[in-house]
Amino acid sequence: MWSAIVKKKNVWKQKTSSTAPETEPESIPVPQFFRSARELAFFLLEEYRLNNQFISDSLQRWERRIDLSSKDRRLAMEISIGVIRRQLTLDTLIESQLTRPREKVEAPLWTLLQTGVYQLVILDQIPVHAAVSETVELAGKLKRVRWKKMVNAILRSIDRLLNEELATTPQANTIPLSADRYRCFELELFDDPKDNPAGYLSKAFSFPQPLITDWLARFGWAQTLQIAQWFNQRNKLYLRANVLKISRDDLLEELKQAGVPASLGTEPQSIRLEEIVPLESLVGFDAGKFTVQDESAIAAGNLLNPQPGETVLDLCAAPGTKTTLLAELMYDRGTVVATDVSDDRLDKIEQNASRLGLNSIQTQLIHPQETTLPEGPFDAILVDAPCSNSGVLGKRPEARWRIEDAAIRELTGIQSHLLHLALDHLKPEGRLVYSTCSFDPRENEDLLQNVLLDYPERKITQENRHIPSAPCDGGYQGLVQ
Numbered sequence: 001m002w003s004a005i006v007k008k009k010n011v012w013k014q015k016t017s018s019t020a021p022e023t024e025p026e027s028i029p030v031p032q033f034f035r036s037a038r039e040l041a042f043f044l045l046e047e048y049r050l051n052n053q054f055i056s057d058s059l060q061r062w063e064r065r066i067d068l069s070s071k072d073r074r075l076a077m078e079i080s081i082g083v084i085r086r087q088l089t090l091d092t093l094i095e096s097q098l099t100r101p102r103e104k105v106e107a108p109l110w111t112l113l114q115t116g117v118y119q120l121v122i123l124d125q126i127p128v129h130a131a132v133s134e135t136v137e138l139a140g141k142l143k144r145v146r147w148k149k150m151v152n153a154i155l156r157s158i159d160r161l162l163n164e165e166l167a168t169t170p171q172a173n174t175i176p177l178s179a180d181r182y183r184c185f186e187l188e189l190f191d192d193p194k195d196n197p198a199g200y201l202s203k204a205f206s207f208p209q210p211l212i213t214d215w216l217a218r219f220g221w222a223q224t225l226q227i228a229q230w231f232n233q234r235n236k237l238y239l240r241a242n243v244l245k246i247s248r249d250d251l252l253e254e255l256k257q258a259g260v261p262a263s264l265g266t267e268p269q270s271i272r273l274e275e276i277v278p279l280e281s282l283v284g285f286d287a288g289k290f291t292v293q294d295e296s297a298i299a300a301g302n303l304l305n306p307q308p309g310e311t312v313l314d315l316c317a318a319p320g321t322k323t324t325l326l327a328e329l330m331y332d333r334g335t336v337v338a339t340d341v342s343d344d345r346l347d348k349i350e351q352n353a354s355r356l357g358l359n360s361i362q363t364q365l366i367h368p369q370e371t372t373l374p375e376g377p378f379d380a381i382l383v384d385a386p387c388s389n390s391g392v393l394g395k396r397p398e399a400r401w402r403i404e405d406a407a408i409r410e411l412t413g414i415q416s417h418l419l420h421l422a423l424d425h426l427k428p429e430g431r432l433v434y435s436t437c438s439f440d441p442r443e444n445e446d447l448l449q450n451v452l453l454d455y456p457e458r459k460i461t462q463e464n465r466h467i468p469s470a471p472c473d474g475g476y477q478g479l480v481q
Contacts (some may be wrong), residue, residue, distance in 0.1 A: 028143070028144070030062075040066060040068065043058075045115065049107065070280070084397040084398055085393075093121065094114070094154060109144070109147050117158060132155045191203065198213045198216055201216075210404075212224065230394065236272050237292060238295050239293070240290060240293040240325065244332060244356075244357065245357065246290075251271060251284065252264065254289075255284075270298055291321060294473050296466040297435075301382070303462065309330075309333055310380055312334065312381070313376065315418060317340050317345075320350075324356050324361070328356070332360045346364075373422075373425050377426055380432070381432045383419055383432065385415045385436050389438065390438045392437045408440065419447075423451070433478065434448050434477070434478045435475065437475045439465065439474035444465075452480065458481065462478075
């Protein structure tokens with residue numbers, strides 16, 4: 001619920017290199033209509049750079065100006081999100097081929113170079129000639145013809161560099177930049193992993209070095225490498241069957257008959273898609289037969305285990321993915337009160353409930369500074385708190401550049417407030433699940449244990465700790481009774 005407030009307050013400042021480009025040319029006007037995937041990706045990244053704008057927010061604002069096929073729209077999303085996700089790796093590669101200081105390169109030109117290098121190095125479906133020629137051509141469309149020579153030279157130089165490395169370095173001694181295209185890390189521009197493992201993983205996998213240092217201390221080299229790879233690859237999509245409309249087995253059979261490779265997941269309602277499939281092509285979505293939801297998130301509702309006839313509170317509800325799971329678990333009998341801080345966010349919950357055919361959900365607007373909640377007390381409460389998103393850095397690429405100690409401290413203050421508020425509205429015999437999509441103990445078990453010092457009658461009776469890649473995204477759930 002408070003996640004929207006955190007965004008607006010800009011708790012997390014965009015992290016940029018100390019050598020980030022400083023030269024700003026005259027602004028490049030946003031076109032009236034986007035008719036090229038690469039053009040849309042460029043302007044999405046510029047909005048992110050200039051205004052710290054989330055890619056999803058820019059897409060929503062420009063929706064009526066996007067004149068692209070579904071395929072080109074997906075390519076624009078792949079490039080823009082991918083550049084944010086892999087920016088440190090891309091910047092390292094670009095800087096290695098510069099003949100001038102980075103700060104002398106115009107910032108929009110740097111964005112254009114990032115898009116080209118991402119296509120060249122990370123995307124396996126883009127031929128080299130297309131990655132180079134399309135990026136050079138885009139410079140002309142942006143009315144920056146003078147950029148063409150530099151863009152062409154940098155991209156071709158990087159391609160030669162990587163091809164030379166592949167020809168001279170045994171594959172057994174290399175690690176892929178992504179799961180999609182084999183690129184070796186035995187480049188001099190990366191730190192030696194034996195001498196500086198944190199520096200190596202930071203640049204090679206594109207994560208802030210303090211974050212990598214923390215993971216190495218907690219998990220060691222092998223698991224940290226596994227986590228970093230997990231966040232940079234295309235991972236399986238999970239569906240949650242709406243058991244009020246269809247059994248999981250029947251939904252699986254419908255998907256297979258439609259030519260969608262799928263298999264049963266580990267949660268009772270979950271199905272794993274074995275290939276990347278556009279959501280609009282999946283049978284049964286409009287009919288409300290399923291919801292897209294990762295298994296680590298499904299586990300939160302299953303742990304709370306709401307029963308038919310109960311009164312349940314979802315304190316941080318939008319967009320309603322977990323809210324609707326609670327209603328389904330209750331067989332849509334009882335009441336689920338879903339609260340949030342804006343009408344727009346409540347609308348999303350209501351839209352999801354309508355699609356799934358659920359009637360037990362009641363939405364209620366509350367102010368983030370309020371210390372009271374809807375009438376209670378409640379049989380069960382889900383506190384799906386705003387967090388650093390450290391467990392879902394693959395899906396939320398902007399988040400990896402916003403994780404810092406100051407942000408964690410502010411977030412834990414919000415999380416603690418929400419927990420106290422919820423516990424004050426829980427029946428004596430009731431139960432509460434505290435859930436985040438973080439795997440940082442400061443936001444999870446450490447915080448929950450500290451809050452419960454004020455409620456000696458309450459105990460943590462079960463905990464789920466999800467480490468990214470084993471086998472889903474990261475997260476935490478603690479059951480309090």
